[in-house]
Amino acid sequence: MTLQFDPQDIDRFKADIRGIPGYPSGEELPIRAMVFEPDALARLPGLLALAGVTPDKQLSVVMDRTPMAREGKELKPLVLDVLKSAGWQPEVIWLEPDSTGQVHTDFSQINCVKARLQPNSAVLSIGSGTVTDIAKHACHVYQQEQQISSLPFVVYQTANSVSAYTSNMAPTFVDGVKRTLPSRYPDVLVCDLKTLRDAPQAMTVAGVGDLLAAFGSYADWWLAHRLGMDSTYSEFAQTLMGPLDEIFLENAEGIKAGTLESTSVLAKLIALAGIAMSLSHATAPLSGYEHVISHVLDLIAERTPRPLAQHGTQVALATLLTTNAYQIFFDEFEPAEINLERCYPTEAQMRARIDEAFRSLDPSGRVAAECWSDYKIKLESWHAHRADFEEALRDWPAIRDRLRTLAKPPDVTARILNAISSPARFEDLTPAPAEAEVEFAFKNAPLIRHRFTLGDMFVFLQWDQEALWTQASKNL
Template sequence: MTLTYDPGGGEAFKAAISRIPGFPAAEGLPMRFMVFESNALLRLGGYLAQAGAQPSQPLAVVMDETPMRRAGADLKAQVLAVLRAAGWQPQVIALTPDTTGQVHTDFGQIRQVQAQLTPTTALLAVGSGTVTDVAKHAAYCLQQEQGGPALPFVVYQTANSVSAYTSNMAPVFVEGVKRTLPSRYPDGLVCDLETLADAPPEMTVAGVGDLLAAFNSYADWWLAGRLGLDHTYTEFAQTLMGPLDEIFLANAEAIRTRTPAGMALLAKLIALGGLAMSLSRATAPLSGFEHVVSHVLDLEAEQARRPLAQHGSQVALATLLTTAAYDRFLTTFRPGDALEDLNAWYPSAETMQARIESAFAYLDETGAVAAECWADYQLKLEQWHAQRAAFTAALLDWPAVQARLRALTQRPERAAQILRAVDAPRRFQDLTPAPSEAEVRFAFLHAPLIRKRLTLGDLLVFGPGDKEAAWHSAWDRAQWVGGLEK
C-alpha cells in the first residue's frame, strides 16, 4: 500500500498537499526538501547547501552523547568525516544529560545551544526527537531575540521515533509540565535508511506508537470543536495521513524487520505526522487525551527523577486506554441524564483549583506544578462554562454526535493488532522504565487537569459519572487487548 501524499516527492508533493482543504495557503510549507534515501549520509554536504548553508560558514552540529552505529561503525564519526571531506568545518555542540541520565527538551539545554550560535552559523541536528527540538528551538529563540535571517537548519534524523522532525512547534518542559511552544521548521530533513535501520528497535516501534494517537485524537479535536472550545478543526490531517491502520498493517512486516522500504515508509509517515500538526497550526490532530496521559506519566517520572520511557510507546499504550474509554463512553453515555442534571457538569473554579492543588501536591509539594496546570486549566474551565449552550445542543443532537465520534475513533483492538504486528510494547509493564498501575491510574484520571485543550477526558472529569469505574474499565480493556496473542 503506497501513500497518497509522498513527502519524498519534492515540489509535486507540495503542490498536491496545497490542494487539500484546510491547507494554510497564506503560510505554505517553507521546508525546502525532505529526502528518504539509501546512503543519504554520503550526500549530506549537498543537502546542507540545498538548505542555504555554505562551507565557508561555521557549521554547528548538535548531538547528544548517545552512542549510535550505522552499518557497523560509529554514526557520528561518519557524519563528521563526510562533512569534513566535503569541505565543511563542523563544530560539535554536545548536549549532556541531566540527573536522570537523559537529555530533555528544557530551557537549560536550549539556552546552552543558543549561546553557541551566531547569526552567521549554519545548524545541523544529528539525533532523534529531543536533539532536534533543542536545536530547532535554540535557532528559533536566537532569531526571535536578535532578528536577522533564519539560520539554515537541517535535521539528520537518527531514528523513526517520534513525529518531531518536520514540526514547527517544540514540546518543552516548563515546571516539569510539557508545553508546546511555537518554533520553526527545519529547511531540510535527511533520512538515511541505513541509519534508521540501525536505530534501536524500541525507538522504531515507538514511532509507530506515536502515530496511533490518531485513533482517538481526531475525535478529541472534533469534539472540542462541537462543544465550542476549539475552532481550528479541519480534515486536513486525516486526508494527508491516509488510512493509518491499513497502511501500518500492510507494512508491519517491513517495519518490524527494518527493511529499507519499511524504514522509508515509516519515516515518511512520521514526517507527514509532523506536517499534519504544523500545517493545522496545532498539535491537536495527533495529540489528544492519550498525549496528556503520557505527559502526566512524564511528569510523574520527572518528579521521581526517573528516566522517561519511549514517548511513542507510552503514547500507544495510553491510546489503548483512551480508545477503550471512548468505546465505553459512546456505548454507555445517556444524554437524557445529562440534560436532567446539567448543573452537575459545571464545577466551579474554586472546586477545580482546589482539586488541582490537592492532586498535584502528590507530585510536587512546592505547588509549582499545580500553579502551572491551573494557569492553563482555568482557561478551559472558563470556556466550558461560557459554551454551555454548545454542550446542550450536542446533547440534544446526540445520535449525530455519537456517530461522528464513532467514525473518528478506532477500537483498542485495532491499535493492539498493529503494536503486535510490529513487535511493540503492548502493556505498560513492558515499558522501560515501567510506570506502576497506580501511576497510570493517576495519569488517566488527572490528565485533563494539566492542559487547556478539551478531550474526552474532560467529559469524564466534568461529569458526575463514576470516574473509578471509567478507569477500571479502560485499564482492564487495555490490559486485555494488550495481552491477546493474535
C-alpha cells in the same frame, strides 16, 4: 500501498497538499527538501548547500553522546567525516544528560546551544526527537532575539521514533510540565534509511506508537470542535496522513524485519505528521487524551526523578486506554440522565481539585499553579459554550455516530502493536510506571492542559472514575 502524499518529491508535494481542504491559505511550507534514501548520508554536503549553508558559515553540529551505528560503523564519526571530506570544519555542540541520565528538552539545554550560536551560524542536528527539538528551538529563539531572518537548520534524523522532525513546534518542559512552544521548521530533513533501519527497534516501534495516537485524537479534536471548545479543527491532517490503520497493518512485517521500504514508509508518515500538525496550527490532530496521559506520566518521572519511558510507546499504550474509554462512553452515555447544573464546576472547585491532585507530586505548588494557569482557560471556555453542549446533548446520536467513525476500537491499536512486536502493556515500558501512576495519569490528565478531550467529558459529567478506570484498563 503508496502514500497519496509523498514528501520525497517536494515541489509536487507542496502543490498537492495545497489542494487539501483545510490547507492554510496563503501559507507556504518553508522546508526545502525531505530526502528518504538508503544512502542519503553521502548527499549530506549537497543537502547542506541546498539549505543555504554557504562556505562562510560556521557549521555547528548538535548531538548527544548516545552511541549510534550505521551498517556496523559508528554513525557520528561517520557523519563528521563526510562533512570534513567536503571541506567543512564542523564544531560539535554536545548535549549533556541531566540528573536523570537523559537529555530533556528544557531551557537549560536550549540556552546552552543558543549561547554557542553566532550570526553566521548554520546548524545540523544529528539525533532523535529530543536533540532535534533542542537544536530547533535554540535556532528559533536565537533568530528571534538577534532578528536574523535565516539561520540554516538541517535535521539528520537518527530514528523513526517520534513525530517531531518536521514540525514548527517544540514540546518543552516548563516548570516540569510539558508545553508545546511555537518554534521553526527545518530547512532540510535528511532521512538516511540505513541509519533509520539500524536504530534500536524500541525506537522504531515507538515511532509507530506515536502515530497510533490518531486513533483517539481525531475523535478528541472533532469532539472539542463540536462542543465549541476548539476553533482550529479541519480534516487536513486526516487527509494528509491517509488510512493509518491499513498502512500500518500492511507494513507491520516490513517494519518488524527492518526493510528499507517499510523504513521509508514510516519515516515519511512521521514527516507527514509533523507537517500535519504545523499546517493545522495545532498539535491536536495527533495529540489528544492519550498525549495528556503521557505528559502526566512524564511529569511523574521528572519529579521522581527517573528517566522518561519511550514517548511513542507510552502514547500507544495510553491510546489503548483512551480508545477503550471511547467505546465505554459510546455504550453508556445517556444524555437524558445527566444533571446539567452539576456539569459546570466553579473556578474555586476546580482550583482546589488541581491543588489536591498535584500536591503529592510537588508540595511547593508550582506544578499545580502551572496546570491551573492552562486549565482555567478551558474551564472558562466550557462555561462560555454551555449552549453548544446543550445542543450537542440533543443531537447525541449523530455525534456518537461521527465519533465512532473517528475513534478506532482498541483492538486495532493492539493488533498493530502486536504485529510490530511492540510492548503492549505499561509494565513492559522501560522504566515501567507503577499501575497506580498510570491510574493517576488517566484520571488527572484533563487537569493539566487547556486541550479539551474525552477525558474532560468524564470530569464535567462527574463520571464514576473508579468504575471507568477499572473498565478501561482491563487487559492492560
